[in-house]
Amino acid sequence: MHKIPESVLVVIHTLELEVLLIERADRPGFWQSVTGSLDALDEPLLETARRELFEETGIAADGERIRLHDWKLSNRYQIYPTWRHRYAPGVTHNTEHVFSVCVPRDIPILLSPREHLQYAWLPLLKAADRCFSSSNAEAVLQLPRHLNP
Template structure:
């Protein structure tokens, strides 16, 4: 007998993948076509370091294993969309999302998991912010010029 899938931990990462020229990688959700976003994902366990969560999610969702990962020390607390609340324990309605940047030396072709994402695109940062369905994702992308200035290319 297979056990039930454990509930998601309401603490996640958002990773803005970008180039030195502030091109941003967006991926389209398979479960909601037309919803474009940066890499996101929840911790696998309460003790998983957020930097490990960020690297794991980037690799799982894009196949990217390189780049300079920077914790932007930003956290967004938001209401979990009703259509996704069933993934969390009963009564959990809010998530804390920690924002990271991942600087790549140049735009690369990601390897998407078709179960999770349909398409990808690299866009200039302002256009990418406009394309994000999530307000917290759009705000993170709008912060990119400020944080990118402090990042060091790999």
């Protein structure tokens, strides 16, 4: 089954603008925010973001205490050649929709070991520098303009 070339990026942060990054298990040294593709073409983006957030970190966005914030921002980028085999033949680009979520610094993080090796809380600029994806780094840098209302 091929991945759908539409995904979410969820920037996890604290009120003090510390950003949570996770290291990919399939590419050690590649750090990122939560990402993931739609499971079905009709899956709402908010549900994709909620599902991926929980699957990758164990953080449950309950809509009350922990709320996802849709930036209404999309990035279209070329899929890295190393990951193109996951998509249908001829698919070269992905559309990524950006979300953020503010959480307490002491929230338990439960990584999916098949997806991620470790996590780190970093100040905004250091987090942007560590992101391997330019769209992820840009989202981290834009975070102050998109703080949850």
